[in-house]
Amino acid sequence: MSGLRYFPFAAIVGQERLTQALLLNAVNPRIGGVLIKGPSGTGKSTAVRGLAELLPEIDAVADCPFSCPPQQPCDACSERVAHGEELPVTRRRRRIVDLPLNATEDRVSGTVDITRALKEGVRALEPGLLAEANRGILYVDEINLLDDHLTDVLLDAAALGVNVVEREGVSIAHPARFLLVGTMNEEEGELRPQIADRLGLDVEVEALTGPEERAEVVKRREAFARDPDGFRAAWAGAQREVADRVAAAERRLSDVQLPDPLYAAVGHLVLRSGVESHRADITIVECAKALAALDGRVEAGADDVLGAAALALGHRLAVDPFAPAPRVEPELLRRILEEALEAEVTPKKAVSRAT
Secondary structure: OOOOOOOOHHHOOOOHHHHHHHHHHHHOHHHOOEEEEOOOOOOHHHHHHHHHHHOOOEEEEOOOOOOOOOOOOOHHHHHHHHOOOOOOEEEEOOOEEEOOOOOOHHHHHEEEOHHHHHHHHHHHEEEOHHHHOOOEEEEEEOHHHOOHHHHHHHHHHHHHOEEEEEEOOEEEEEEOOEEEEEEEOHHHOOOOHHHHOOOOEEEEOOOOOOHHHHHHHHHHHHHHHHOHHHHHHHOHHHHHHHHHHHHHHHHHHHHOEOOHHHHHHHHHHHHHOOOOOHHHHHHHHHHHHHHHHHOOOOEOOHHHHHHHHHHHOHHHOOOOOOOOOOOOOHHHHHHHHHHHHHHHHHHHHHHHHHO
């Protein structure tokens, strides 16, 4: 943590949906990342950068460009072990890697020294940002303005957990598992629906409207600017509480179950919302499990599904360019879910009476 001077995550005022979406992804990376929409100056970057300090530290091979875990070394590190080398191990915070809008494909994906590749395989790879982001956070500010081809490259890597670099018939793959966070201001342009669908959650961030809340934002920023170390020390206890909650939820996640009727109910909910992509169903289920895990439970329920749907459906709804942007209505979602659950239970009761 030394050297980091990020504003504490626990000290962010308001923006509960934003902080919740980030914590859920930290607990369960299978959710697929988060798209954060809103005007500048509303705390988007502050929240993302503060998240890294809450994530559990990782053990990594110290000189591996992919930060691979010593227990599951990458291909290059496995070769070193096979030759009798002892891998140097370090324990550190997860990285936040910024992907600039003007980045080239080589900078993002990496390059290959063709001559060396024929002799040395993966060691001939000159790693890019996707390698650096492995096991960390990849942050793309103004993702809606990123070149479409680069967006496809990073989303493919995020979905597969692997980045494939192909140059002149030579193909090299390396691990690329990261939490993808994209931010955007809708006034500066839309995001392609195909890209939005591949980001797990969607959060609309708005400026705080309460004078007291806004005053508290200013006071905390003043205190942080005046004495960063002192401010962070004052919030250290609250930071530990959130970090411990995330770590406990991460351990609990594998035990969380979703009752069988809710799986079909999720499908009904997604289809009734006019969304066809199966990614929406997967995201809602994974997010519902993370909600339960964060709440200290090992069974996710209908309320978890509703909370997950509110975060996962907004950016997947069909958009009419001549109409206001569609919004997820919580009460409508609840009615649809209740109907779906009733449909699941009623036939079983009928069968039971018949027998």
